[in-house]
Amino acid sequence: MKKKTIVAASIAGMLATGSAGVYAGSNLQQIKAYLNHGIGVQVNGADYTMVDGNGKKLTPITYEGLTYLPTRSVANALKVPVTFDAANNKVVIGSSSGASSNPSPGTGKAPADSGARSKYLPADFPIPKDAVVTEVVDGVDEGKKQVLLIYLTKDSIDSVGKLYTQYVDSKNIQEGTKVVEDGSLVITGKLGNSVVSIIGSPSGSKPGYNEITITWAEE
Template sequence: MKKIWIASIVGASLLVGASAGVYAGANLEEIKAYLNHDLKVKVNGVQAQLKDEQGNAVLPITYEGNTYLPVRAVAGALKVAVDYDAATATVLLGEKVEGVSIAGEEYDAGNYLTSDPSRTTYKDKDYKEVLYNKAKTDTEDGAGSFMLVPDKKYQKLYLQVAALDQDAEVSIYESGSLKLLKETKVLAQDGMATIEADIGGISEIYVEVHSKGGGFVIPLSTSYYK
């Protein structure tokens, strides 16, 4: 089976609609590839027409047996935000955060990690991948705990938390010593709240959430380190 990659090919403006001048000083290697007129793309069973930023039809490219899809066109078909940071030569897909998403670093989510849309969607926004738990009864504690591994690379943690039905108590510790770094209450009426904690020089973080009769949603992509 041929592999399909979402990427750009040298010299093509398929990636994010950048002009030719962007490539002048870039670290590029010339290759020989082919526009693939036969390949069709379907999204959720419906055939999609890949288009560039100007609305023009674009084609996949085949190179050494692999097929490469233009990322802006695919993002448009999937309704995922896409942008390009020229300063760092980085393609940005989905949510933009100020720092480094915790989803891109090491963590141990236990049994709380889910991509089920019925759980990842909060106030009509789908966060795609979250830590989630919810009490089944009014007397049960919608509790959860998980580990983050910033590995001493960051000074701040910005953890997004939404309390479900009932207020939630959130405690953030340095793992091992269990030194308390932050303890706060997130009100159910607050919506998606952001908790800031100082984590300079810390390798591992242990987070506990308690919500009697309630629960929590913690998005991974929009929680971040700085």
């Protein structure tokens, strides 16, 4: 990532992301930390206010001398994609390792607004008609197909949530989590031999749109 970032504090450690909490389970450990209202953030020389998908202001957290920032807010400021890899339980910043650095047409990472869709997603996987694809990455890891698809849509979170809830239910999703409320969407689980994650929230960079991030990985 070549973009330069200036943060008005010493930033270290793992950057927290809201998506990861859904998968943490028994790995959660209670700590005593502080919201640090005295730390400002600059991005490429300009002051930056961190907000969540609903526009609510976010505050850095200080814990044992380290300062933690919300990944998605920072990634949006740098125009770098951030997703959650449900199959491997990890936050992915930027393109996944399975993407080609110089993809040929129809493979690897599609250009923004291309309208392209993943060649590895099932043919019947629904995508809203007005979807503007901002990133699609098809990869293969140890012979197993993996997909990252991100798109913007003007359809409401409720509408998209119903679309994907009906789809995964029709496929008999196992070990599933389905949450559609307060302007956010989280659907995860197993569909056959694959793990799927569908996460949606208002776009932080394009007002009036919702951003939907889909990861699909064969086990």
